[in-house]
Amino acid sequence: MVALAESEPSSLRVQQVSKSFPAPDDPLTRRQALNNISLSIAPGELVSLVGPSGCGKSTLLRLIAGLDLPDSGELLVGSDQINEPSAARGLVFQDPNLFPWLTVRRNIEAGLVARGVLREKRNEVDDFMRLVGLEAFADAYPHHLSGGMAQRVALARALINHPKVLLLDEPLGALDAFTRMRMQDEVLRLWENRRTTMLLVTHDIDEAIYMSDRIMIMTQRPGRIDRTITNALARPRDRSSSEFLRLRADILELLHFAGGSISSFE
Amino acid sequence: MQLAVPVAALVTFGIHLLLSKKAPPLETHSYMLLFWEILAVSIVLAIAQSFWTALRRKMRHLWPIFTAGILLIGVWDVITLGFHLLPLPYFPGPAAVLRSLISDRALLLDSTWHSLVLLLSGYTLGVVVGLVSGVCIGWSSSVRYWGMPLLKVVGPIPATAWIPLAMVVAPSAIVSAAGLVALAVWFPVTMLTASGISNTRASYLDVARTLGAGRAYLIFRVAIPAAVPNIFIGLFMGLGASFLTLVVAESIGVKSGLGWYVSWAQGWAEYGKVFAALIIMAGFFSTLMTLLFKVRDRVLVWQKGIIKW
Numbered sequence: 009m010v011a012l013a014e015s016e017p018s019s020l021r022v023q024q025v026s027k028s029f030p031a032p033d034d035p036l037t038r039r040q041a042l043n044n045i046s047l048s049i050a051p052g053e054l055v056s057l058v059g060p061s062g063c064g065k066s067t068l069l070r071l072i073a074g075l076d077l078p079d080s081g082e083l084l085v086g087s088d089q090i091n092e093p094s095a096a097r098g099l100v101f102q103d104p105n106l107f108p109w110l111t112v113r114r115n116i117e118a119g120l121v122a123r124g125v126l127r128e129k130r131n132e133v134d135d136f137m138r139l140v141g142l143e144a145f146a147d148a149y150p151h152h153l154s155g156g157m158a159q160r161v162a163l164a165r166a167l168i169n170h171p172k173v174l175l176l177d178e179p180l181g182a183l184d185a186f187t188r189m190r191m192q193d194e195v196l197r198l199w200e201n202r203r204t205t206m207l208l209v210t211h212d213i214d215e216a217i218y219m220s221d222r223i224m225i226m227t228q229r230p231g232r233i234d235r236t237i238t239n240a241l242a243r244p245r246d247r248s249s250s251e252f253l254r255l256r257a258d259i260l261e262l263l264h265f266a267g268g269s270i271s272s273f274e
Numbered sequence: 275m276q277l278a279v280p281v282a283a284l285v286t287f288g289i290h291l292l293l294s295k296k297a298p299p300l301e302t303h304s305y306m307l308l309f310w311e312i313l314a315v316s317i318v319l320a321i322a323q324s325f326w327t328a329l330r331r332k333m334r335h336l337w338p339i340f341t342a343g344i345l346l347i348g349v350w351d352v353i354t355l356g357f358h359l360l361p362l363p364y365f366p367g368p369a370a371v372l373r374s375l376i377s378d379r380a381l382l383l384d385s386t387w388h389s390l391v392l393l394l395s396g397y398t399l400g401v402v403v404g405l406v407s408g409v410c411i412g413w414s415s416s417v418r419y420w421g422m423p424l425l426k427v428v429g430p431i432p433a434t435a436w437i438p439l440a441m442v443v444a445p446s447a448i449v450s451a452a453g454l455v456a457l458a459v460w461f462p463v464t465m466l467t468a469s470g471i472s473n474t475r476a477s478y479l480d481v482a483r484t485l486g487a488g489r490a491y492l493i494f495r496v497a498i499p500a501a502v503p504n505i506f507i508g509l510f511m512g513l514g515a516s517f518l519t520l521v522v523a524e525s526i527g528v529k530s531g532l533g534w535y536v537s538w539a540q541g542w543a544e545y546g547k548v549f550a551a552l553i554i555m556a557g558f559f560s561t562l563m564t565l566l567f568k569v570r571d572r573v574l575v576w577q578k579g580i581i582k583w
Contacts, residue, residue, distance in 0.1 A: 070480075073484050074484075075483065075484070093480075093483035093484045094484075099480070099481070101477065105478060108577075110499075110576075119486055151579055152579065166485070
């Protein structure tokens, strides 16, 4: 089994962050994507962020990853300010974005190569391939993989850097219902034995309830966190239990009042 | 089916025997030797394939095209030697060309060697410079700002148009020819490399950055691999341009190589030799193309299954 978190999971704080982009139709006006957003995630916590399309969830995730910089406000991992991308904050997108020119093994190794530590840590590659159950596909190229397998490679590729925070941007959104449920368990298993702090952006309320400790609900344009719901259901959770369904109804209700139309949810 | 090639060889040679009353016996002799060889090899293969399945599969694929090729030589013989449909001495028959090929083999081999050296040195130089300038233009927006206009204005000038200038500037004809070949290769390689690099999917770069990648990783392990399919298109276009430039440069300034050989033979009205050199060029250039295809298939093995090959 893989050594448990090599670096301790970190807290994540977003303080009064705003971000605007030039409007696509008129480059002179700027459109507010995030307005004064604040949130805080404890070390080892798994938090979901749900909200209607275009509410700025992905923008927020890119800011936390360090791929974009905020107009104002602060983002902190532990006590360190975020101002550039770092291997300490892994990011998995809806599209696995595997490098098509590298085999599964080399894709998983990518983070080690990028950080120049492949030589010392090569032995971990096999551990991570086993962790996501892809030993048999080590030498396959990404286009030979199914969607679920490709996303498992993407997870392993992010995890091999032992990130303090793992950011998941609708990672299971493109998978069919069965694969998605299986992958939810898989991600939970990874989280449970590594206790990495995770922030999961999702469209899927069931997924948010099934997986996370807390659920943050975002409003649309400019994005703000409207409400945070603590999810105290015992794990492993039963998707058809009455508590589960009650929580689901509550969240749908909230989303309705938050201005998101239900139709934009799957 | 398996006997198609030997039969075609017999037919073609039969045509020649019927027509060759007037042709010099020396030509007929070497032509005959060639067909004996084809006959012998094809019969041996036809027998071997009956118990060698891998060979049979290969033969089934190649036989029709070989048969057609041999019959085509017969048609050529009919047109030239038979009915004199094409004016002599410009269009000699296949036996005369074969004779030239054999009698002048030493000079042809030497010319091929010189062409190969010139081509490879020019091509290598053009590719190396083209890759470097392409990556710089594709990656850095300030290099693109200054470099792109130059590339767009100077690049499309055919390399051969620089010949007058190159002959003045370069210390020797060989150097100027190599430089022209390099210039011809440089343009497509730079253009395609630059567009490949700047079209790298932003999400690949984002992923790499969240994995801890620095600039060197982003350029050499993300942008360049992503651009390789494009780069190969540039390499193919450059190879085609290099053949053209090579032959023109050799026939004008350089005193060696296949391009020179063709214009020299033409000067003596020895069109058998012209055709012999054309045959050598066909084999020479298509071999280089095939080699480049093989390299591409090797490098881009990850594309197999994504695109139609």
